[in-house]
Amino acid sequence: MTKCFFAIDLGATSGRTIVGYFTPQGLVTEEINRFPNYLIEIGKHFYWDIYELYRNIIEGLKIVGRRKELEVISIGIDTWGVDFVCIGKDGGILRQPYSYRDPHTTGAPEKYFQRISRSKVYECTGIQVMNFNSLFQLDTLRRNNDSALANAHKILFIPDALSYMLTGEMVTEYTIASTAQLVNAQTRSLESSLLESIGLSKQHFGRFVYPGEKIGNLTEEVQLQTKLGAIPVVAVAGHDTAAAVAAVPAANHNFAYLSSGTWSLMGIETQTPVITSETEKLNFTNEGGVDGTIRLLKNICGMWLLERCRINWEGTSYSTLIAEANASEPFRNLIYPDDTVFANPSNMEEAIKKYCINHNQPAIETRGQLVRCIFESLALRYRQVLENLKSLSPHPIEVLHVIGGGSRNDLLNQWTANAIGIPVVAGPSEATAIGNIMVQAVAAGQATNIASMRQLLRRITPLQTFYPEHKEIWDAAYLQFQTITQ
Template sequence: MKQYLFAVDLGATSGRTIIGNFTTEGWEMEEINRFPNHLIEVNGHCYWDIYELYRNILEGLKRVSDRKDVEIISIGVDTWGVDFACIGKDGQLMRLPYSYRDSHTNGAPEKFFMRIPRQHVYNLTGIQVMNFNTLFQLDTMRRDKNSALDSAEKILFIPDALTYLLTGETVTEYTIASTGQLVNATTRQLEPELLQAIGLNTSHFGRFVYPGEKAGVLSAEVQRITGLGEIPVIAVAGHDTASAVAAIPARNRNFAYLSSGTWSLMGIETDNPIITPQTESLNYTNEGGVEGSIRFLKNICGMWLLERCRQQWGNTSYPELIAEASACEAFRSLIYPDDDRFSNPINMEQAIKDYCKDTGQPVPETRGQIVRCIFESLALRYRQVLDDLHALSPHPIETLHIIGGGSRNELLNQWTANAAGIPVVAGPSEATAIGNIMMQAIAAGKACDLFAMRQLVAQSVPLKTFQPKDKPMWEQAYAQFKHKTQI
């Protein structure tokens, strides 16, 4: 029987459970089950079905329990950021959690900044202002006299809420909490001043823990349901991007990263937060990483653009769409991916067409033109953010590491290298799961530190390097991008 670590990896559109381990020969991983993560729209609001996610986690645990060749030594959970569940005095969840894509927080930051100035909030947290940050969700719920919040004994971020369902223990993991604009970037703890402003205090949250700490063990109920024993649940880097960044196969700090999925998150790794008037005006964020690091980054609308179009196209395969895009005219139309109209439109394809029309560009007429517009615009947006990072980074940026599902998109990877003007190293595509399991391995004493684990990832995971090409053409396109998108 072989020992494995069990990772729960949940994204905004799908989730999976995975077993894996590191050996002297390299990395082993096996997917146990995969499942969709659907938004539920009820009475004008968007919710996550946390019970369905929990049911699928239990299903994954039951499947490995039935296997005679597998021994699970720990479990870790990572998810998307900012969202949370309210737990009542009786220990039950109070309503399904809101999704960050719900419209109830539109305009919420401005209302909060009437009480506490924007600059002061940024100086405390170093977090990019986005209307769906946990701080603004909670403030909106407070103003709306939300019954779930009014009755909440505890507020748990999504990975912590799932850990609670598995163990009965309430914890608040640092990396996931840092996404919500509630954590002081310097002290790396919840900020009492901001909690007080929304009628809360630290007692409303679970025990504060950092990646690698033990959260609890499987409850008696979960042991009965799954057939497993008192397996420890480790507080890994609960934010999926923090887990993914932990698995970057970098040999030194002279890199930037792009975690490419539904969202694209581009940044650098630093020892200390970068909080200046310039980073505030550019709306950069300082989120928590593993081993005391800071992920200084920018959120960019990523493959969400294409995923929403694919829903309208019958989920046509990526290879087919990429082939169509490759055959189309270059730089015919460009969009600014982070324009508000692309956040959650009813019809993404039409939103892209309307943007092009409104900015005096040719309107895309085919699927291939839409896809090419998305990919080229993303590559040029990445270049723009990378320019900022070159100026702000305390160390040189020699390489861009692309991790996550988007690292398999060779066309976009090459265009990103062309736009960025530096080598792009693509992989691993399973960075989030690898990072989750890495922290479990360190907690179990199977690995010594992050640097050693990164070297093992570099040795055992296939990587592909893309060198920049066609520099004059992409420089001209970048000028077009900045002009047409009015940035």
């Protein structure tokens, strides 16, 4: 019987369950089930379907339960950040959780900063100000007299809510909580003064845990449904980016990472928070990582741009779109990917076309032109953020590791290398699930620490390196890009 780890990896557009185990040759992973994660739009609000996510997780566990050759050692859950579930005194979920893309937090930071200064919040948390941070979501619900919040006995972030549904135990995992802008970056625990500012206390949250700690065992109900035993659920890096960064196959500290998916998250690893007037001005974030690290990073709008366009293109394959982009005219159109107009438009394709017209650019006429516009704009935005990171990093940045689904996009990887002027190393594409499994392996005593796991990954993972080309052309394009971001 093969002993394996069960990873639950949920993104903002899809989820999957994966089993992983170690052999003399390295790490073997197998996808068990994959499922969409749809936004529910009703009453002018956007919600996640927490019950459907749970149902699909149970389905994955049932499949493994029927696999007599597999023995599950533990289970770990990672998801996107900031969103949360309100739990009543009777233990029930009070309503479906709001999505961070809900427009109800538009302008929320400015309203909050009328009471507590922006600088004070950043000095405490080191978290970049984004309107959907949990701090502003909760303050918005408070101002709107939201009934779920008013009756909440506990507030659980998404991975913690799902682990609660599996185990009956309520926890607050450090890496996911750090995205909320409610954690003190120095003490690495919930900050009472910020909680009090929105009418909450630490008692509204579950037991605080860190990556590698046990949450609890599967409930008898789940055991009966899945035909599995009292398997422990482990607090991995609950935030998917923290899990992905754990799986960066870096040779040393002189690297930056780009976790490329719906969001692009570019950053470096540090041992202590980097909270200065410069990082505040640039709106960089200090999120919790594994093994006591801090992830100094910037959120960048990523494949969300293309994913939303593909809704109108009847599922045209990525390979077709990439070929069309490659055949189109270079630098004909550029956008600023992080402009608020691209946050959640009803029609992304039209939003991009309108943006180009409003910025005195030629009208986009073909699908290839639009996809090329997205890819080139992302590559140039990566350069902009990386230049800031170089000025903040305590060590040189010699290579950019691209991990996650975007690492499979050879065209974008090459253009990124061209834009930033240093090599890009792509892989692993399944970094988030691998990082999830790595933390479980350390917790189970199958590995010493994350550093040793990274060395293993570097040996066994097929990696592809892209070297910079056409420097003068990309330097000129960057100057063009800067004119639309000023």
